[in-house]
Amino acid sequence: MQKIFQTNKFILRPFKLNDAENLQKYLNNPNVAHNLSRVPYPYTLEMANDWLSKVVERNKMENPSTRNFCIEINDIASGGISLESEMPHKAIIGYWLAEDYWKKGIMSEAVKLISDYAISELNFDRLEAHVLEYNPASKRVLEKAAFSQEAFIKNYIKKDGKLIDSFQMSRIK
Numbered sequence: 001m002q003k004i005f006q007t008n009k010f011i012l013r014p015f016k017l018n019d020a021e022n023l024q025k026y027l028n029n030p031n032v033a034h035n036l037s038r039v040p041y042p043y044t045l046e047m048a049n050d051w052l053s054k055v056v057e058r059n060k061m062e063n064p065s066t067r068n069f070c071i072e073i074n075d076i077a078s079g080g081i082s083l084e085s086e087m088p089h090k091a092i093i094g095y096w097l098a099e100d101y102w103k104k105g106i107m108s109e110a111v112k113l114i115s116d117y118a119i120s121e122l123n124f125d126r127l128e129a130h131v132l133e134y135n136p137a138s139k140r141v142l143e144k145a146a147f148s149q150e151a152f153i154k155n156y157i158k159k160d161g162k163l164i165d166s167f168q169m170s171r172i173k
């Protein structure tokens, strides 16, 4: 069973199939998609439904290699945080928040919660994150959750035909 976190600002809970409409509404925003290496824009309801069916299935597993948390605000799915672990000792953290809720300290609190949990309860020895070079707010969110920069990666991704550099950030146990 996936752990649920509740704070004054939000709940972190498993995604549900009926989050699709909100997921589509909030991810189908160029200001969000521009900062994510794997989310396409435009983002359709079909993409949201496909992704949610995979995630809901995976959440039934005892120890899934990827854990996805929905950020629920005022009863509405408004963002996500993932921990993706290809090797048992480490995980990559990724996250996004609906633009309506930016700059309220929400992601700083959520990333700190999930990264503390990943280190102390899931026992990862290393957490990693990649931040596109034009996203200082995300780099700051990670720094406040005890991550530090360990590399600057040239030509990390090609997005919409443009090569983009990134900061590689990590938090070590």
Ligand SMILES: CC(C)(COP(=O)(O)OP(=O)(O)OC[C@H]1O[C@@H](n2cnc3c(N)ncnc32)[C@H](O)[C@@H]1OP(=O)(O)O)[C@@H](O)C(=O)NCCC(=O)NCCS
Pocket: 031, 032, 033, 035, 036, 095, 096, 097, 098, 101, 102, 103, 104, 105, 106, 107, 108, 109, 130, 131, 132, 135, 136, 137, 138, 140, 141
């Ligand atoms: C990046 C993102 C996660 C930030 O979430 P948020 O809830 O608005 O962040 P917070 O309010 O908790 O904190 C943002 C921090 O960045 C700082 N910040 C914001 N804009 C900044 C800028 N241009 N330069 C430097 N710091 C900046 C804020 O001052 C704050 O730091 P502080 O608390 O020390 O003042 C959110 O904007 C988002 O989802 N963006 C689209 C997807 C994305 O970028 N995902 C991350 C991919 S690596």
